[in-house]
Amino acid sequence: MRGNRTIGIAREVFSKWERRAPLTPAHVEALTRDHGVSVLVQPCGKRAFPDAEFARAGATLTDDLSPACAVLGVKQPAVEALLPGRTHLFFSHTIKGQPENMALLAACRAQRVRLIDYECIREGGETGGRRLVAFGRYAGRAGAIGALRALGERLLVADGATTPLL
Numbered sequence: 001m002r003g004n005r006t007i008g009i010a011r012e013v014f015s016k017w018e019r020r021a022p023l024t025p026a027h028v029e030a031l032t033r034d035h036g037v038s039v040l041v042q043p044c045g046k047r048a049f050p051d052a053e054f055a056r057a058g059a060t061l062t063d064d065l066s067p068a069c070a071v072l073g074v075k076q077p078a079v080e081a082l083l084p085g086r087t088h089l090f091f092s093h094t095i096k097g098q099p100e101n102m103a104l105l106a107a108c109r110a111q112r113v114r115l116i117d118y119e120c121i122r123e124g125g126e127t128g129g130r131r132l133v134a135f136g137r138y139a140g141r142a143g144a145i146g147a148l149r150a151l152g153e154r155l156l157v158a159d160g161a162t163t164p165l166l
Helices: 025-035 051-056 097-109 136-159
Strands: 008-009 037-039 070-075 087-091 114-117
Touching: 025 037, 025 051, 025 087
Parallel strands: 008 037, 008 070, 070 087, 087 114
Antiparallel strands: none
């Protein structure tokens, strides 16, 4: 993969409510125009930026990210979406040893995937350093929206109650 100047943006599959993207179309345009990087984007109808904006910015829309040397996402991908021997960047939620994410970590190891967890990118490379990658207040809002929606779905299933939370 040495010398490969192709990156991929994965569609988000972890949560049906995830609309964030690891790069904006403006980032894609700068990478393609100013730095000669090819950007592959998996189409995704729920992303905050429409696929057409990524295409206008110079990205190639494709389901196949295998030419990419690095794949960027927001949340953890499905294990079967990992590309062996590549670099994957996303919030893996494995740093604290969360049991529900250990299969993903094991798959990364078995497939020789270089995992870069945004949560671990810290100032000075120090564990206690300030986080340099974060989605700030938007991540908190996304979590709150997800929790309210889940409550609405629970009320619908348990009581048949249709609420504004849906």
